[in-house]
Amino acid sequence: MSCNSCSTTVVGTAEQDATLREQIAALRVDNSLVQILQAAQDIYGYLPEKVIEVIAYEMGVSSETVYSVATFYSQFNFNPKGKYAISVCLGTACYVKGAGEIYEKLKEKLNLGDGETTPDGKFSLDACRCMGACGLAPVMSINETVYGNLNVDSLDAILEECK
Ligand code: FES
Secondary structure, three states: OOOOOOOOOOOOOHHHHHHHHHHHHHHHHHOOHHHHHHHHHHHHOOOOHHHHHHHHHHHOOOHHHHHHHHHHOOOOOOOOOOOEEEEEEOOHHHHOOOHHHHHHHHHHHHOOOOOOEOOOOOEEEEEEOOOOOHHHOOOEEEOOEEEOOOOHHHHHHHHHHOO
16 A cells, blocks of 8 residues: 655654654665554554555555554554553562553553543553563553552552653
8 A cells, every 4th residue: 555645744743753764764775664664653652554655655555554663572662642642560579579460550540441542631551561571570660651560559649740
């Protein structure tokens, strides 16, 4: 599938669009679709449909091909993250210390499913694998801040910090 407007469509802000096209131009030499997708996600915070179309157009492949590569890797997101992007580690060390229960409690408190964002855009919730902080297990992050030694009773106070 081709997209006639992809060469001229500005995706996001003009600065984001320019950076995306620079990254594609720089990385297409190695035909590295995964690196381009990572760069795009770094620019936009997720992979909007229009970005997928532009990448497909610029790489001379179908959008379906780009989607099939992107969906193979768990690090790619197709929905915008919340202002507070919560990621609960479900790696082994965290899981055995109750991370699964913490994840389920957050889903219940925020009324969210895996990878979803609240309608007001405030919170998003994901699970991830080891964050490299196993000594603090169970662990979650909100944006760049890591919270360790969690239990379900500590969640309200942490969520309150975000209000
Ligand atoms: S398993 Fe959770 S930080 Fe390592």
